[in-house]
Amino acid sequence: MGGEAYKTAEEVVEEKEEVVVVGERRTEEEMVAAVTPIKDSVVVVGYALTSKKTKSFLQPKLEGLARNKGILFVAIDPTRPLCEQGPFDIVLHKLSGKEWQHILEDYRQTHPEVTVLDPPDAIQHVYNRQSMLEDVADLNLSDAYGKVGVPRQLVIKKDPSAIPDAVDQAGLRLPLVAKPLIAKSHELSLAYDQFSLKKLEPPLVLQEFINHGGVLFKVYIVGEAIKVVRRFSLPDVSKRELSKNAGVFRFPRVSCAAATADEADLDPSVAELPPRPLLERLARELRRRMGLRLFNLDMIREHGTQDKYYVIDINYFPGYGKMPEYEHIFTDFLLNLARSK
Known part of the structure; x- marks a missing residue:
């Protein structure tokens, strides 16, 4: 049920679309070096998004504002065990497939301290x-x-x-x-x-x-x-x-x-x-x-x-990325989430 009859184009998960992995933005060594020394003072957000979604959402203005506010975005490699990556404060995701859902559900059970946005079963409902x-x-x-x-x-x-x-x-x-x-x-x-x-x-x-x-x-x-x-x-x-x-x-x-x-x-x-x-x-x-x-x-x-x-x-x-002032709204949301934990 929905309103394509009246609606704008939104980002849609393409099952065959290439997934951005860690190496496309920074090597694993660079990620560890970036996160480990300052883990206590930053909010680390792991993201698992398609290439298209990454480009539209993680715009330079968002990443720059996030860095200034103490938020670090780190790409998740879906080909590696999730528990071996991070540590993360928040996991942001929009990938399709039952295998990914199972991985994420298992991770939520074993890492209750991490906020997963949002629960896979709730997403499937919409x-x-x-x-x-x-x-x-x-x-x-x-x-x-x-x-x-x-x-x-x-x-x-x-x-x-x-x-x-x-x-x-x-x-x-x-x-x-x-x-x-x-x-x-x-x-x-x-x-x-x-x-x-x-x-x-x-x-x-x-x-x-x-x-x-x-x-x-x-x-x-x-x-x-x-x-x-x-x-x-x-x-x-x-x-x-x-x-x-x-x-x-x-x-x-x-x-x-x-x-x-x-x-x-x-x-x-x-x-x-x-x-x-x-x-x-x-x-x-x-x-x-x-x-x-x-x-x-x-x-x-x-x-x-x-x-x-x-x-x-x-x-x-x-x-x-099409929402006015999304950079400020989204970074404030992430900070509030981390503080509430």
Whole structure:
């Protein structure tokens, strides 16, 4: 379940992508020399990320600020036993594969003093679009600042010929957004008519498209910190357009960080950010329920309403490099984590 229909491109774990190992940034000897003499005065953060993620996240400005604050980033070599590396105060990771999950779980059991961001089983929960938004739906958040829900949706695991009947039985309204069941791709499709549903390729999730003024809110969460930005999204679909259009329209990626809507001349009713108290309560509840500290939410406001919001996607360890002031927010988060230990 999720919101590629409305969302920006985020970093996605590619299973075949090359993994950065220690030697690409510093030799093992250099790492030991850097860590050992000053271990008591620095926060050592071991990271296991794909090459693409390393490049987007560990930007020079972040590393420079981290050094000034006493934080040292050290690459983890996934081909070597994790217990032989470090010592680490924090392990930051976003790699796929069951073998890596087992390695990390074993490490968490044998090194309880190390903070692992985040637990592998909790991360898997948001990779599957069937379970991704369950916590938001169960929360059914409603207060004086607004109501937060999820779009109605349907999981299709096989047999595309049966999709039209399944949609009828579920009572879903067209157009429908189709997304891969496993959130490893940001490709999505928008199906305008019943007949075209047979052209879709399961396993997938079908989600009702909700008009939202062509703008979504990316809510970045780093521990207790929250940062919200606007992004352009798919435009609204009128009843007239729905009656005239047919077929399935594919969108590899709807928008990107360059398509920010923060500076655009937008209708105030569309541009107004969700109320801060509502976001703080939502983030607090989801951190507790999901067991995650690094994620973002894609939210929309139903067009024509003031306070009706939908969470349409959740991403673990998203592209923080696109978040304004991420260097300061992330380094403060790491320091606070280390102090709390």
